[in-house]
Amino acid sequence: MAESARGLIDSIATRFTEWLPETPGGAFVDGPIGWRGYDDARARAAERTGEPESVVCGSATIGDTEVALVVFEFGFLGGSIGEAVGHRVALTFQRARQRRLPVVSLIATGGSRMQEGMRALTQLHVLAREVAATRVAGLPQVSVLCDPTTGGGWATLGAGADVVLALPGAQVGFAGSRVRPGGDASAYTAEAHRDTGQVDQIVERGRLRDALARWLRLLTTPAPRAAEPPRALGGAGSSRTGWEAVIRARAPERPRAARYLDAYFAWREPVRGDRAGGVDDGVLCGFGWRDGAAVAYAAQCGTATRPAGFRTAARLVRMADRLGVPVLTLVDTPGAAADGTAERDGVGPSIAALFEAIASARVPVTSVLIGEGGSGGALAFAAPGRLWATPDGYFSVTSPEAAAAILKRSALEVPATADELRLRPADLVRLGIVREIVRP
Template identity: 55%
Template sequence: MAEHSAVRALVDSIGQGFVEFEPPSRRTSADGPLDWPGYADQRARASGRSDTDESVLCGRAGLGEWEAVLIAFDFAFLGGSVGEDTGARIVAAFEHAREQRLPVISLIASGGSRMQEGIRALQQLQAITSACQLARQDRISHVAVLRDPTTGGMWAAMGAAADVVLAAPGARISFGGARVRSAGEDGEDFRAEGKFADGQVDRVVEEADLPGVLTELVSLLHPARLTRPPEPAPLPAALGAERLPGTGIQAVERARAADRPRAGSYLDAYFSARFEISGDRAGGRDEGMICGFGDHGGRTVAFAAQSGARNSPAGFRTAARLIRLADQLGIAVLTLVDTPGAANDAESERGGVGPAIAEVFGAVADARVPVTTLVIGEGGSGGALALAAPENTWVTADAYFAVIAPESAAAILKRAPSEVPELAEHLRLRPQDLLELGFARGIAR
């Protein structure tokens, strides 16, 4: 009783007034589909240690002024493993979420598919994946919390498939559990902190902070809050210089000035609250690409903001992930452009910087939601253009945009460094030039 009470206590700490769903009719006999020796007794002992007859607890609860569907795994019940009846309850919970237009929060602690039910248990990964996809198609957001441990199928089919992935500090997270991995393989790569460093987890959250973080996410991503079709994100006010630069080289120097307002300042001024996602889900993070969702005047706006550095493949893939997720949920996007260009070192080439930039171009082109762009600093070639919305790009007075930096143009043309200012004029990269040439829609004030 005590072990499962801990799971109920977790649910109660996260949401108010938790109401458990009526479980679907049982699909598996006590002995299971394989007639596994002793399985009925194992289930009976697991039930005796808890106040439920399965490894998941599903229901709805209030989080702040909104409600959400909660799916909580009980590791004390056969290691939080998933069998036929477990899968049926999870699928039914996602169906409730779709019917009631509620976001889903899954609190995962599982060793994977239930060995005693064999292939019938393994098939639940397909059923759960299908339920997650149907919810995604209906614009129902899914937030996963990876608890200790999260391994096997529930990491692959449910945790990693969520829109936002949180993790408990130190939680063991891996596809292969410790007992089936090669001897000696362990460490941070198999823990929450390692998954965060590798871009597979958005944030590591202390248990005491979890209710507040989840309440914030539910508020930002609740279907009832997201109007369709969304209006374009309002243009941020310019925070830097008011006067336009007189020359091209002056525009470049202004954009490169150390005291110019950067993305963080713009995001702080624009949003009353925001949640950042982190990582490309493919092994990388880039702190120079800030992505997430925020509250602007009572509405949710997604953002992808360059912070002045050269972005890596992981940064571009994270931006593409953010734009695709916003499009899926029906959230308008704001992009802030500020980069001298994409990273061009050997590591970035090996990491696929070209294909990663192509992902962003494609995500912007495919987006059904409006994308608004403000160039707040350097607009360096394709690495900057990838985030720019065609026909809805604005520019500040202390920014520039160019096909190539004037110094690089001088190198290509074999011109002396003293001729860089002249080339800056020829490139017509000033804000007023960009407006006259039809690239910028206007100059932000």
């Protein structure tokens, strides 16, 4: 059986003050649709759990951050969502906006309460409205998926949060275990949802307090100015020719994104996936702690970037923009994935989404070319007017090989074609594409 709401609260919060709103609506016998025995079932649930409803709400302190807290009590009718739950959660979100507090939701629910019929189901509209209004207000929302998180609770408070954490082995899915079709049961786990980009992190129960404290610190402490470009970690000398620049950028020993991020941040937490079933492990996104404040990052790892990678980066930039957190992007790709699968998965629209996210961002975006800059797949990660480069990178309208093929040149002419493309960092500075070359 799921852990009690009070047990969860005691384990993650150093202070908790419960908010007890009055239950709305008139008096019904056995609820709004007259479900036989509903009043008795509620009374037994209250006696068993000590709670008047399936959710406990209030203000709390987690780490150093005051939050509005929503915690489901699964022992009360399976944590189901009825009118009283919708009312309590809505008032909690409204108080969060009034007091400018982030919202943390710990979810354990079987879905909408069937004993209240459509009056229960329409509470999902209520929850969705509050999630959307809080998003517009620029306040962070973090959800924790406990066991189980199914139905409308998953599809509103859970999946609608900025950052989604989950406990290991938690059952997660829109359909509960008693109503889903037969087949692959492993698809309905927290781990499966992380693998498909719907959950950011699996967090061990004993680490939940610390994980929430770290995330809340990151999401509520934006750096006051644009991110500084990181120093170069590779060679310092300038490339004499365009082809030499290409060879240096493609060298397997050249520092990649993970090394740059580890050197740049004191610590960091990942954001994973595009929330549409896709993950590109060649793109790292998240928030990191540097000089006492948070910077968001989206970094290519030197592989061809897939549609899910562009969509995840766009999601990261939009989230950071809502929260006022400056962004660092690291450019390093031979280009966008161009295979048939990528095309069917919408590589064009996904690149367009990232271009739009960066172009419309109100927070400053700092970009650094740390390796290959292959055409539009690289340019989508680069902020116009705020691009730096390391000495061992290059940026080109297309690869030298592709340019030679388009011009019907032989393979022997590829190096000369690279020179003609003016793709070295020094060339990019002269062209006004790159501000400066960063040094070790």
